[in-house]
Amino acid sequence: xKIYETSTAPNARRVRMFLAEKGVSVDYAQVDIVGxxxxxxxxxxxxxTTKIPFLELDDGTCIGETVAxxxxxxxxxxxxxxxxxxxxxEKAEVEMWQRRAELHVMLPIGMCFQHTTGYFKDRMTPVAxxxxxxxxxxVEYLKDLNDHLADSRFLAGxxxxxxxxxxxxxxxxxxxxxxxxxxxxxxxxxWYEEVSSRDSAKA
Amino acid sequence: xKIYETSTAPNARRVRMFLAEKGVSVDYAQVDIVGxxxxxxxxxxxxxTTKIPFLELDDGTCIGETVAxxxxxxxxxxxxxxxxxxxxxEKAEVEMWQRRAELHVMLPIGMCFQHTTGYFKDRMTPVAxxxxxxxxxxVEYLKDLNDHLADSRFLAGxxxxxxxxxxxxxxxxxxxxxxxxxxxxxxxxxWYEEVSSRDSAKA
Numbered sequence: 156x157k158i159y160e161t162s163t164a165p166n167a168r169r170v171r172m173f174l175a176e177k178g179v180s181v182d183y184a185q186v187d188i189v190g191x192x193x194x195x196x197x198x199x200x201x202x203x204t205t206k207i208p209f210l211e212l213d214d215g216t217c218i219g220e221t222v223a224x225x226x227x228x229x230x231x232x233x234x235x236x237x238x239x240x241x242x243x244x245e246k247a248e249v250e251m252w253q254r255r256a257e258l259h260v261m262l263p264i265g266m267c268f269q270h271t272t273g274y275f276k277d278r279m280t281p282v283a284x285x286x287x288x289x290x291x292x293x294v295e296y297l298k299d300l301n302d303h304l305a306d307s308r309f310l311a312g313x314x315x316x317x318x319x320x321x322x323x324x325x326x327x328x329x330x331x332x333x334x335x336x337x338x339x340x341x342x343x344x345x346w347y348e349e350v351s352s353r354d355s356a357k358a
Numbered sequence: 359x360k361i362y363e364t365s366t367a368p369n370a371r372r373v374r375m376f377l378a379e380k381g382v383s384v385d386y387a388q389v390d391i392v393g394x395x396x397x398x399x400x401x402x403x404x405x406x407t408t409k410i411p412f413l414e415l416d417d418g419t420c421i422g423e424t425v426a427x428x429x430x431x432x433x434x435x436x437x438x439x440x441x442x443x444x445x446x447x448e449k450a451e452v453e454m455w456q457r458r459a460e461l462h463v464m465l466p467i468g469m470c471f472q473h474t475t476g477y478f479k480d481r482m483t484p485v486a487x488x489x490x491x492x493x494x495x496x497v498e499y500l501k502d503l504n505d506h507l508a509d510s511r512f513l514a515g516x517x518x519x520x521x522x523x524x525x526x527x528x529x530x531x532x533x534x535x536x537x538x539x540x541x542x543x544x545x546x547x548x549w550y551e552e553v554s555s556r557d558s559a560k561a
Contacts, residue, residue, distance in 0.1 A: 204462075226450050250429045
């Protein structure tokens, strides 16, 4: 099997960090998304949405979407350092925080990047005002996360999960747009230092 | 336990349809989101994001996010008409299609609604141009879904799943913005007729 990715892309890092936590080793192939390699006919045949990363299994089956790739490896080895929850309630709480990290931080930061930098303007319609609003929405939500982390070591309580991986990768990518944890967000800062010091954060 | 929802909201319908498929009966409490009941201090204490639906367990624990609520019930009864996959590969494929239905159809249709109608303009910054682009993006993606459904009974092959529920609820909500399946999208139309005729679609 092989994962097609672009090593600098935040969603690619999410998958690498997840697999590093689980101790799973996979081959990677680099895709030049800036040059549009992902848009070629050959790549579209494998991956019609053209988004990276995606996983190609040995029989040719392709799985796209970051969390779907993570889900596959989690379900193959559910007892090997589970990162998506260990019981029904924890699975639901991880899903909740993973989605909040994604919908309120990762996605708006991605929107801010795409709509204010013009990076992919050859293949989408940038709306600069929306990019700016998105960046502000992400910054605003960091206040809620700081409040939550006042009483919680990780996003889902004492349990390190895929939700923390998503938030870390989103925040590190946010630096490109100068989106940073505020000085008075000490709980979020404490969380950031702990999560970014894990070995998997270098994957 | 109790689910707080607004019966006309598309995400509330996703949860009701999911639970109807599983034959799970839960009490519901209606929340007046137009009047801002979800923004009250009492409701924020339960549900800081203020989004509906959310699930309150008997011990007071609250689970927000549509898919997290579904995940909870799926994991409580994984063998009762599973809707999120029955093996690692199927779970990954369901996750992939659920996310595509959500990120490429439900979310842009929701953006189109919020940013073009001004429905929640008292609590967000509408960007009309973004709303229009979002609507167009959703319409564009229906072509890809039609192609996919030429060879696939449901989104994840022959297996009815949460992904189909998300897509149905998104498309029905899209009618508000006059987003409809095109006449020549016969595969998507065939899928729509089958899924919307399920008893659970009336939930």
